């Protein structure tokens with residue numbers, strides 16, 4: 001099985017460890033991983049900020065980078081959702097039917113990591129060992145747009161040594177929302193405060209999610225408070241082999 | 246009311262600073278949310294019902310004019326009179342004139358969002374006419390000279406204690422306790438007299454059936470039924486999107502509405518009335534069909550989806566933003582997620598440019614909407630309209646977004662950008678960066694910035710391919 005890694009601009013630039021972990025998991029499971037170098041950004045931030053009509057170059061770029069990939073795997077629920085839910089409609093809006101058909105075909109092969117592991121590969125035990133107390137934040141777009149459902153939790157529960165603690169209101173937004181976090185900073189931080197108090201209530205060592213952008217937001221708040229809880233992307237836990245976090 | 250470019254964020258910050266408000270909202274929205282979930286779980290094919298409702302409204306909106314003409318014909322045939330109002334002022338003037346020519350100085354009013362939207366109570370007051378709110382919560386809001394903050398639960402922002410104090414003061418009952426039975430008894434006393442006195446009743450309409458001319462009112466207290474049966478003159482005001490083609494459509498809508506709104510299997514009072522009947526109920530019936538921006542919304546093929554709304558309020562109760570700040574922060578007649586997509590469309594994008602941005606796009610609203618309005622999709626669409634049609638987005642913001650887009654559209658520029666960011670590691674961590682106005686300061690007010698790593702993923706990948714790292 002071959003798969004192309006769709007790393008996302010955030011993952012590429014700020015959180016390379018997530019991509020590294022994703023590659024490790026996939027290779028451990030016998031997947032041959034490609035990394036198309038022409039990929040940059042899916043345009044989610046521009047799209048949700050009202051610049052959708054300027055996105056044609058990014059949609060084209062994505063299509064060109066991934067058109068030959070048999071499967072496209074990304075460790076980000078929201079970037080997967082951007083491509084799956086919005087690209088075909090965007091392309092059609094630009095009046096480019098060929099591009100629309102192309103991205104529709106590509107979108108059908110885009111998987112968020114946990115979906116790829118459970119649906120395409122049919123595995124739940126990925127051979128990880130992570131002896132720590134972990135809680136799971138159900139990122140909004142992964143949950144409501146591409147419907148990852150229980151896949152991340154099933155993968156986590158199969159990790160050796162792990163103790164998974166349920167997060168109260170796990171599927172309530174952490175308040176990030178891209179530019180929302182700066183345009184509506186007061187609102188966003190009130191939502192973050194709720195999320196963090198729920199995380200602390202679980203007394204976990206680690207909080208995880210299928211999206212590093214939510215975790216960037218949560219981590220920003222946890223570190224400000226010196227809360228002593230670490231954020232780790234789902235991929236990092238699934239790639240772990242027992243070392244301390 | 247023109248909130249301007251900093252409308253929602255500023256009003257939200259004020260609301261967030263009120264801990265009592267937060268407690269009231271959290272309690273109430275959580276309770277309704279739980280009740281809704283339980284009521285929805287009882288229906289095996291809830292999703293199918295939503296599909297049907299979405300389809301009914303979708304079809305309706307694609308030929309709204311025909312259905313409205315049909316409605317006008319049926320209402321007229323049943324002995325009612327239909328008036329068309331282009332905007333709120335016209336509708337208010339119509340009501341005022343009707344009352345004036347009948348020498349009526351007061352009216353009893355059923356809870357109606359549409360009349361809130363057009364500011365009817367105030368417009369009538371200017372003509373020396375008092376419109377008494379008869380819905381308990383609307384009455385509370387009216388007494389407090391406040392504004393409704395929820396479309397189904399208008400006084401959701403107030404606690405029982407606050408209501409007790411208000412009643413004690415307004416009705417001269419210092420010994421009143423906050424026992425709900427006692428509170429409603431006090432209100433009932435005052436309302437009874439008004440019911441018996443008034444010569445005009447005013448209602449909204451939850452639905453109006455085109456084929457029969459039937460108006461449908463859904464409520465939980467029964468006071469609305471007083472308004473549409475006791476006074477000799479009845480005036481109902483409805484937005485033109487509230488029409489339904491067939492009576493049978495109610496079998497879908499009436500199953501969805503009460504469960505979505507308050508988690509009830511059926512509302513205590515569902516009234517269907519058609520025209521006038523000799524010796525039974527009002528002797529004259531006027532139906533005002535209100536546009537007030539609705540045809541403008543209809544002209545937007547994406548935005549028109551918002552006109553499917555049946556005002557159940559489920560999206561408000563599901564919304565984490567609404568739960569934190571309540572309805573007043575939206576500074577518009579319709580708050581919450583539905584308000585953010587309908588208010589700018591009704592009043593014009595220039596009036597409410599911050600509302601489409603008052604959401605993290607988490608999608609909790611769309612999950613519960615009984616008519617399947619894709620609220621996040623509409624929010625994004627309206628954001629685009631704000632950027633293209635108004636000057637709410639500053640030139641600096643526009644330029645920054647375009648420059649970033651240019652960087653992201655080319656691999657070489659993108660990689661150069663990554664290197665530049667790495668050079669900015671230290672300065673970004675400095676105290677100065679945090680205190681400069683702009684996005685960094687807004688972020689850093691409560692959060693640390695992420696560390697910028699030594700190596701990007703693509704650098705790691707290249708190094709590994711050339712045998713450098715493992």
Ligand code: SF4
Nearest residue numbers: 554555557558560614
């Ligand atoms: S948008 Fe949907 S959920 Fe919100 S009030 Fe309207 S019908 Fe109810």
